[in-house]
Amino acid sequence: MELIRFADIIDNYKAFFFDSYGVLKNQNGAISGVIDVINALNVKQIPYKILTNDASRNREEQGSKFRDLGYTGIRDQDIITSGMMTTIFLKEQVKSGLIAYLGTSMAADYIHQAGHESIPIHDVHDDNEKDISALVFLDDEGYNWDFAINKCINLLRHVNIPVVVANPDRIYPTKGNEVRMAIGSIAYMVEKTVGKRFIYFGKPESQMFAHAFDEMKMIGIKSKTDVLMIGDTLETDIYGANRFGLQSMLVLSGNTSKSRYENRINSTGIIPDYVCAELNWNID
Ligand SMILES: [Mg+2]
Known part of the structure; x- marks a missing residue:
């Protein structure tokens, strides 16, 4: 699959779902460039939700962790945990x-x-x-x-x-x-x-996707085709989105590496709509 830039497809969607670990942050902190993406969504008032399988702490603690990392625009209610x-x-x-x-x-x-x-x-x-x-x-x-x-x-x-x-x-x-x-x-x-x-709760199960989509419906996002799920793991983020009926984008900033993604897609049969090397807001 060809790699695309996030900027090439952003206008095709009205809302975004993000995985957390491997997409927004990793063991070193915020992933470079992604804070700009979230800030830009906030400025453009494009709604998003963060769907995380992390059940080790509540949403308020996860929210303040994001803000500590520099994601100042992420509100607690934007986070949905398993x-x-x-x-x-x-x-x-x-x-x-x-x-x-x-x-x-x-x-x-x-x-x-x-x-x-x-x-x-x-x-x-x-x-x-x-x-x-x-x-x-x-x-x-x-x-x-x-x-x-x-x-x-x-x-x-x-x-x-x-x-x-x-x-x-x-x-x-x-x-x-x-x-x-x-x-x-x-x-x-x-x-x-x-x-x-x-x-089992959490991605790839449907409950978190359904919960997040219900919240999107309340702010006027009517169709699943208006939402793109962005994640770094084929078996949870991408498979879950595919099963729920959302389009999906695999990013190569976490679990799935640039050298192995084509093999992984072939061997799992889990096919994202797009693959993007890294999330950033370059629209030059
Ligand atoms: Mg992840």
Whole structure:
């Protein structure tokens, strides 16, 4: 696929959805040039939403992190996290009880926002298992994996409760060329071991796309063809957009490298509408 410039296609759309990590920022901070893109959208009053599978902290904390990085125009309400979809589910589908979770205490805010009490997986014991009404996989930090995985397996052998995975990502990039196993992989391992079906939120699932598109409809964006999803990962951002019916653009600033993108598109069969090396606002 030919590489295009963002400036070549921007006028074809009335609104944009952005992935966060690998598109707006990476381990070094804001990705160069992208702050100009977001500033320009703000000036031109072109609406956008940031769709992130990061359920490690709430939207307000993610918003202030963006502003610290220099994205001064990003408002909290422009951010939609997979954790928020989990909150909606817990609010609507789980009536009462304690919600057990894997993640840091900061991530547990998504449980509290649903009006429920949380209990870290390490504090679940034989005598309080019957009070647990759901199990949520939020983040890969904040607990001992070996202990937590085995505790989850035993809990799910003893009680029948819904299990929610707030971030389906299998890996995430760390320093240099390294990756680390993400919470989605831990959940997948437990799911396969116990043989029960879990509920996944986050891209490529449709809930976040639907939520973001509903908000766009409220400000007059009527058609899915008016919205372009921009992401760095074929399996989540691009596949999710394709399934939901949005056009998509792969950017090569994160998970998918310039040397491998054509192979990756061939081997996955996930085809973006456009590929762009890097996001910037050059319209010369
Ligand atoms: Mg990404």
